[in-house]
Amino acid sequence: MTEKTVFHLPEGENDYGKRVFRNAANLLADTTIDSAVAIVVNGGGLDHVRADAPTADRVRQLLDDGVEVCVCRNTLEGADSDAGDLVDGARLVSSAMAELTRKQDDGYAYIRP
Amino acid sequence: MTEKTVFHLPEGENDYGKRVFRNAANLLADTTIDSAVAIVVNGGGLDHVRADAPTADRVRQLLDDGVEVCVCRNTLEGADSDAGDLVDGARLVSSAMAELTRKQDDGYAYIRP
Amino acid sequence: MTEKTVFHLPEGENDYGKRVFRNAANLLADTTIDSAVAIVVNGGGLDHVRADAPTADRVRQLLDDGVEVCVCRNTLEGADSDAGDLVDGARLVSSAMAELTRKQDDGYAYIRP
DSSP states (O other): OOEEEEEEEOOOOHHHHHHHHHHHHHHHHOTTOOEEEEEEEOGGGGGGSBTTSTTHHHHHHHHHTTOEEEEEHHHHHHTTOOGGGBOTTOEEESOHHHHHHHHHHTTOEEEOO | OOEEEEEEEOOOOHHHHHHHHHHHHHHHHOTTOOEEEEEEEOGGGGGGSBTTSTTHHHHHHHHHTTOEEEEEHHHHHHTTOOGGGBOTTOEEESOHHHHHHHHHHTTOEEEOO | OOEEEEEEEOOOOHHHHHHHHHHHHHHHHOTTOOEEEEEEEOGGGGGGSBTTSTTHHHHHHHHHTTOEEEEEHHHHHHTTOOGGGBOTTOEEESOHHHHHHHHHHTTOEEEOO
16 A cells, blocks of 8 residues: 655755755655655744755755645745745745645655654 | 644743744644644743733734644642733643643644744 | 543653653543543653663552553664663663654554653
8 A cells, every 4th residue: 555654854954955955865765665745834944945055955856756845835935035036846836834734634744753 | 725833832932932933833834724823832931921021012912823732731739839920811730741742642743843 | 521632752852752641641630531542752852761761660650550651663773772781671662763653643643742
Protein backbone atom coordinates (compact mmCIF):
# COMPACT_ATOMS: atom_id res chain seq x y z
CA MET A 1 0.00 0.00 0.00
CA THR A 2 1.20 3.48 -0.77
CA GLU A 3 1.33 5.79 2.19
CA LYS A 4 1.42 9.58 2.17
CA THR A 5 3.51 11.98 4.23
CA VAL A 6 3.50 15.76 4.45
CA PHE A 7 6.42 17.66 5.99
CA HIS A 8 5.86 21.13 7.42
CA LEU A 9 8.66 23.66 6.86
CA PRO A 10 7.95 26.93 8.68
CA GLU A 11 11.45 27.88 9.93
CA GLY A 12 14.11 29.97 8.22
CA GLU A 13 17.25 28.71 9.93
CA ASN A 14 19.64 27.04 7.47
CA ASP A 15 19.95 23.93 9.61
CA TYR A 16 16.20 23.53 9.77
CA GLY A 17 15.79 23.59 6.02
CA LYS A 18 18.53 21.00 5.63
CA ARG A 19 16.88 18.87 8.28
CA VAL A 20 13.54 18.83 6.49
CA PHE A 21 15.08 17.99 3.12
CA ARG A 22 17.25 15.28 4.68
CA ASN A 23 14.21 13.79 6.45
CA ALA A 24 12.28 13.75 3.18
CA ALA A 25 15.19 12.11 1.34
CA ASN A 26 15.52 9.51 4.10
CA LEU A 27 11.87 8.62 3.73
CA LEU A 28 12.25 8.22 -0.04
CA ALA A 29 15.32 6.05 0.53
CA ASP A 30 13.62 3.77 3.06
CA THR A 31 12.89 0.59 1.10
CA THR A 32 10.44 -0.67 3.73
CA ILE A 33 7.87 1.96 2.78
CA ASP A 34 6.48 3.49 -0.42
CA SER A 35 5.18 6.90 0.58
CA ALA A 36 4.12 9.88 -1.52
CA VAL A 37 5.90 12.91 -0.07
CA ALA A 38 4.90 16.57 0.07
CA ILE A 39 6.54 19.56 1.74
CA VAL A 40 4.42 22.55 2.75
CA VAL A 41 6.43 25.75 3.14
CA ASN A 42 5.47 28.92 4.96
CA GLY A 43 6.96 31.71 7.08
CA GLY A 44 10.72 31.65 7.24
CA GLY A 45 10.72 28.40 5.30
CA LEU A 46 10.27 30.42 2.12
CA ASP A 47 13.98 31.20 2.04
CA HIS A 48 14.84 27.52 1.50
CA VAL A 49 12.86 27.22 -1.73
CA ARG A 50 13.95 30.37 -3.56
CA ALA A 51 15.65 29.75 -6.91
CA ASP A 52 18.85 31.31 -5.54
CA ALA A 53 18.80 29.61 -2.14
CA PRO A 54 21.82 27.53 -1.06
CA THR A 55 19.37 24.62 -0.80
CA ALA A 56 17.83 25.15 -4.26
CA ASP A 57 19.59 22.16 -5.82
CA ARG A 58 18.46 19.98 -2.95
CA VAL A 59 14.87 21.07 -3.61
CA ARG A 60 15.23 20.44 -7.35
CA GLN A 61 16.45 16.92 -6.63
CA LEU A 62 13.45 16.24 -4.38
CA LEU A 63 11.11 17.58 -7.08
CA ASP A 64 12.81 15.28 -9.59
CA ASP A 65 12.24 12.42 -7.17
CA GLY A 66 8.52 13.13 -7.20
CA VAL A 67 8.18 15.23 -4.06
CA GLU A 68 5.46 17.89 -4.16
CA VAL A 69 6.64 21.28 -2.88
CA CYS A 70 3.78 23.61 -1.85
CA VAL A 71 4.45 27.25 -0.99
CA CYS A 72 2.05 29.47 0.98
CA ARG A 73 0.73 32.37 -1.09
CA ASN A 74 0.28 34.52 2.04
CA THR A 75 3.94 34.08 2.88
CA LEU A 76 5.07 34.84 -0.66
CA GLU A 77 3.02 38.02 -0.88
CA GLY A 78 4.08 39.10 2.61
CA ALA A 79 7.69 38.83 1.44
CA ASP A 80 7.05 40.92 -1.70
CA SER A 81 8.04 37.91 -3.77
CA ASP A 82 6.29 36.03 -6.54
CA ALA A 83 6.29 32.56 -8.04
CA GLY A 84 9.16 33.52 -10.37
CA ASP A 85 11.46 33.75 -7.34
CA LEU A 86 10.93 30.08 -6.48
CA VAL A 87 12.60 26.90 -7.64
CA ASP A 88 10.85 25.75 -10.82
CA GLY A 89 8.22 23.18 -10.02
CA ALA A 90 7.21 24.57 -6.64
CA ARG A 91 3.46 25.00 -6.48
CA LEU A 92 1.60 27.90 -4.87
CA VAL A 93 -1.22 27.09 -2.44
CA SER A 94 -3.86 29.45 -1.06
CA SER A 95 -2.45 29.07 2.45
CA ALA A 96 -0.12 26.63 4.15
CA MET A 97 -2.67 26.03 6.89
CA ALA A 98 -5.41 25.07 4.44
CA GLU A 99 -3.04 22.80 2.52
CA LEU A 100 -1.85 21.05 5.68
CA THR A 101 -5.46 20.53 6.69
CA ARG A 102 -6.50 19.19 3.30
CA LYS A 103 -3.54 16.87 3.05
CA GLN A 104 -4.19 15.34 6.47
CA ASP A 105 -7.87 15.03 5.63
CA ASP A 106 -6.73 13.17 2.51
CA GLY A 107 -4.79 10.67 4.64
CA TYR A 108 -1.33 12.20 4.75
CA ALA A 109 0.68 11.72 7.93
CA TYR A 110 2.00 15.04 9.26
CA ILE A 111 5.61 15.48 10.31
CA ARG A 112 7.07 18.64 11.80
CA PRO A 113 10.83 17.91 11.67
CA MET B 1 -17.38 19.76 3.58
CA THR B 2 -16.25 21.35 6.80
CA GLU B 3 -12.73 20.44 7.80
CA LYS B 4 -11.19 20.65 11.28
CA THR B 5 -7.79 21.92 12.35
CA VAL B 6 -6.07 21.96 15.72
CA PHE B 7 -3.04 24.16 16.37
CA HIS B 8 -0.62 23.23 19.14
CA LEU B 9 0.85 26.13 21.15
CA PRO B 10 3.48 24.91 23.61
CA GLU B 11 6.08 27.71 23.40
CA GLY B 12 6.33 30.89 25.46
CA GLU B 13 8.31 33.15 23.12
CA ASN B 14 6.32 36.22 22.04
CA ASP B 15 7.01 35.58 18.38
CA TYR B 16 5.75 32.04 18.63
CA GLY B 17 2.43 33.06 20.12
CA LYS B 18 1.95 35.65 17.40
CA ARG B 19 2.83 33.05 14.78
CA VAL B 20 0.19 30.62 15.99
CA PHE B 21 -2.53 33.26 16.17
CA ARG B 22 -1.58 34.61 12.73
CA ASN B 23 -1.65 31.08 11.28
CA ALA B 24 -5.11 30.51 12.77
CA ALA B 25 -6.38 33.84 11.42
CA ASN B 26 -4.95 33.04 7.98
CA LEU B 27 -6.83 29.76 7.95
CA LEU B 28 -10.09 31.49 8.88
CA ALA B 29 -9.47 34.08 6.15
CA ASP B 30 -8.78 31.46 3.45
CA THR B 31 -11.98 31.40 1.39
CA THR B 32 -11.04 28.10 -0.28
CA ILE B 33 -11.65 26.17 2.94
CA ASP B 34 -14.20 26.13 5.75
CA SER B 35 -12.42 24.65 8.73
CA ALA B 36 -13.36 24.56 12.40
CA VAL B 37 -10.31 25.76 14.33
CA ALA B 38 -9.04 24.91 17.81
CA ILE B 39 -5.88 25.92 19.63
CA VAL B 40 -4.50 23.68 22.38
CA VAL B 41 -2.22 25.51 24.81
CA ASN B 42 0.29 24.06 27.24
CA GLY B 43 3.70 24.74 28.74
CA GLY B 44 5.06 28.18 27.95
CA GLY B 45 2.10 28.78 25.68
CA LEU B 46 0.04 29.61 28.77
CA ASP B 47 1.51 33.11 28.83
CA HIS B 48 -0.15 33.98 25.52
CA VAL B 49 -3.69 33.35 26.76
CA ARG B 50 -3.61 35.14 30.10
CA ALA B 51 -6.19 37.94 30.44
CA ASP B 52 -3.35 40.46 30.80
CA ALA B 53 -1.13 39.08 28.02
CA PRO B 54 -0.04 41.40 25.19
CA THR B 55 -1.80 38.94 22.88
CA ALA B 56 -5.05 38.83 24.89
CA ASP B 57 -7.02 40.94 22.40
CA ARG B 58 -5.82 38.74 19.58
CA VAL B 59 -7.11 35.69 21.44
CA ARG B 60 -10.44 37.40 22.17
CA GLN B 61 -10.84 38.14 18.47
CA LEU B 62 -10.18 34.50 17.58
CA LEU B 63 -12.72 33.36 20.19
CA ASP B 64 -15.24 35.81 18.70
CA ASP B 65 -14.50 34.27 15.30
CA GLY B 66 -15.46 30.85 16.64
CA VAL B 67 -12.04 29.44 17.48
CA GLU B 68 -11.95 27.06 20.44
CA VAL B 69 -9.11 27.79 22.87
CA CYS B 70 -8.23 24.84 25.13
CA VAL B 71 -5.80 25.26 28.04
CA CYS B 72 -4.02 22.38 29.77
CA ARG B 73 -5.04 22.04 33.42
CA ASN B 74 -1.65 20.54 34.32
CA THR B 75 0.09 23.59 32.97
CA LEU B 76 -2.26 25.98 34.74
CA GLU B 77 -1.84 24.26 38.10
CA GLY B 78 1.92 24.01 37.64
CA ALA B 79 2.01 27.78 37.16
CA ASP B 80 -0.05 28.41 40.33
CA SER B 81 -2.69 29.99 38.16
CA ASP B 82 -6.40 29.35 37.73
CA ALA B 83 -9.09 29.79 35.10
CA GLY B 84 -9.75 33.34 36.31
CA ASP B 85 -6.32 34.36 35.02
CA LEU B 86 -7.23 33.42 31.45
CA VAL B 87 -8.95 35.28 28.67
CA ASP B 88 -12.72 34.80 29.07
CA GLY B 89 -13.93 31.97 26.91
CA ALA B 90 -10.80 29.84 27.13
CA ARG B 91 -11.72 26.31 28.14
CA LEU B 92 -9.78 24.08 30.54
CA VAL B 93 -8.97 20.53 29.43
CA SER B 94 -7.70 17.67 31.57
CA SER B 95 -4.40 17.66 29.71
CA ALA B 96 -3.17 19.10 26.44
CA MET B 97 -1.89 15.69 25.35
CA ALA B 98 -5.27 14.02 25.85
CA GLU B 99 -7.06 16.86 24.05
CA LEU B 100 -4.66 16.74 21.08
CA THR B 101 -5.19 12.99 20.90
CA ARG B 102 -8.97 13.24 21.09
CA LYS B 103 -9.15 16.00 18.51
CA GLN B 104 -7.05 14.06 16.00
CA ASP B 105 -9.09 10.95 16.68
CA ASP B 106 -12.14 13.12 15.91
CA GLY B 107 -10.68 14.02 12.49
CA TYR B 108 -8.83 17.23 13.23
CA ALA B 109 -5.67 17.92 11.27
CA TYR B 110 -2.75 18.77 13.59
CA ILE B 111 -0.49 21.73 12.96
CA ARG B 112 2.53 22.65 15.06
CA PRO B 113 3.35 26.14 13.76
CA MET C 1 -12.06 3.09 23.48
CA THR C 2 -8.30 2.96 23.53
CA GLU C 3 -6.64 5.82 21.69
CA LYS C 4 -3.09 5.96 20.36
CA THR C 5 -0.55 8.77 20.53
CA VAL C 6 2.91 9.10 19.04
CA PHE C 7 5.35 11.74 20.27
CA HIS C 8 8.12 12.94 17.98
CA LEU C 9 11.49 13.66 19.64
CA PRO C 10 13.97 15.16 17.16
CA GLU C 11 15.77 17.73 19.33
CA GLY C 12 18.89 17.32 21.45
CA GLU C 13 18.43 20.11 24.01
CA ASN C 14 18.11 18.75 27.55
CA ASP C 15 14.95 20.72 28.20
CA TYR C 16 13.33 19.35 25.08
CA GLY C 17 13.92 15.75 26.07
CA LYS C 18 12.47 16.41 29.51
CA ARG C 19 9.48 18.10 27.93
CA VAL C 20 8.67 15.12 25.74
CA PHE C 21 9.01 12.63 28.59
CA ARG C 22 6.90 14.84 30.89
CA ASN C 23 4.23 15.18 28.20
CA ALA C 24 4.15 11.40 27.76
CA ALA C 25 3.90 10.84 31.53
CA ASN C 26 1.10 13.41 31.77
CA LEU C 27 -0.85 11.56 29.12
CA LEU C 28 -0.42 8.26 30.95
CA ALA C 29 -1.53 9.94 34.19
CA ASP C 30 -4.66 11.48 32.66
CA THR C 31 -7.49 9.27 33.91
CA THR C 32 -9.93 10.67 31.34
CA ILE C 33 -8.15 8.85 28.53
CA ASP C 34 -6.61 5.43 27.91
CA SER C 35 -4.05 5.91 25.17
CA ALA C 36 -1.28 3.69 23.93
CA VAL C 37 1.86 5.82 23.78
CA ALA C 38 4.90 5.67 21.52
CA ILE C 39 7.91 7.97 21.21
CA VAL C 40 9.81 8.14 17.92
CA VAL C 41 13.36 9.42 18.30
CA ASN C 42 15.67 10.81 15.64
CA GLY C 43 18.34 13.45 15.11
CA GLY C 44 19.51 15.12 18.30
CA GLY C 45 16.84 13.23 20.21
CA LEU C 46 19.13 10.21 20.22
CA ASP C 47 21.09 11.66 23.13
CA HIS C 48 18.07 11.38 25.44
CA VAL C 49 17.71 7.61 25.03
CA ARG C 50 21.30 6.51 25.45
CA ALA C 51 21.89 4.09 28.33
CA ASP C 52 24.13 6.68 29.99
CA ALA C 53 21.93 9.71 29.35
CA PRO C 54 20.80 11.87 32.30
CA THR C 55 17.26 11.00 31.21
CA ALA C 56 17.87 7.24 30.95
CA ASP C 57 15.93 6.41 34.13
CA ARG C 58 13.04 8.50 32.93
CA VAL C 59 12.99 6.50 29.71
CA ARG C 60 13.20 3.21 31.60
CA GLN C 61 10.20 4.23 33.70
CA LEU C 62 8.19 5.04 30.57
CA LEU C 63 9.14 1.69 29.04
CA ASP C 64 8.02 -0.01 32.26
CA ASP C 65 4.74 1.87 31.96
CA GLY C 66 4.19 0.36 28.51
CA VAL C 67 5.47 3.18 26.32
CA GLU C 68 7.06 2.08 23.03
CA VAL C 69 10.37 3.83 22.32
CA CYS C 70 11.41 3.71 18.65
CA VAL C 71 14.84 4.89 17.54
CA CYS C 72 15.77 5.80 13.96
CA ARG C 73 18.39 3.48 12.51
CA ASN C 74 19.68 6.24 10.19
CA THR C 75 20.33 8.48 13.17
CA LEU C 76 22.03 5.72 15.13
CA GLU C 77 24.34 4.80 12.27
CA GLY C 78 25.09 8.45 11.52
CA ALA C 79 26.23 8.84 15.13
CA ASP C 80 28.50 5.79 14.95
CA SER C 81 26.42 4.18 17.66
CA ASP C 82 24.58 0.88 17.88
CA ALA C 83 21.63 -0.62 19.72
CA GLY C 84 23.86 -1.56 22.64
CA ASP C 85 24.31 2.13 23.42
CA LEU C 86 20.58 2.59 24.03
CA VAL C 87 18.39 2.08 27.06
CA ASP C 88 17.31 -1.57 27.14
CA GLY C 89 13.91 -1.99 25.55
CA ALA C 90 14.26 0.75 22.95
CA ARG C 91 13.42 -0.59 19.52
CA LEU C 92 15.20 0.22 16.27
CA VAL C 93 13.09 1.28 13.28
CA SER C 94 14.19 1.56 9.66
CA SER C 95 13.68 5.32 9.73
CA ALA C 96 11.86 7.74 12.02
CA MET C 97 9.99 9.19 9.06
CA ALA C 98 8.64 5.81 7.95
CA GLU C 99 7.63 4.94 11.52
CA LEU C 100 5.84 8.26 12.06
CA THR C 101 4.00 7.70 8.78
CA ARG C 102 3.03 4.15 9.63
CA LYS C 103 1.87 5.01 13.12
CA GLN C 104 -0.36 7.82 11.89
CA ASP C 105 -1.70 5.57 9.17
CA ASP C 106 -2.50 3.12 11.96
CA GLY C 107 -4.56 5.75 13.78
CA TYR C 108 -2.03 7.31 16.11
CA ALA C 109 -2.39 11.00 16.88
CA TYR C 110 0.89 12.86 16.29
CA ILE C 111 2.29 15.30 18.82
CA ARG C 112 5.43 17.36 18.36
CA PRO C 113 6.00 18.73 21.89
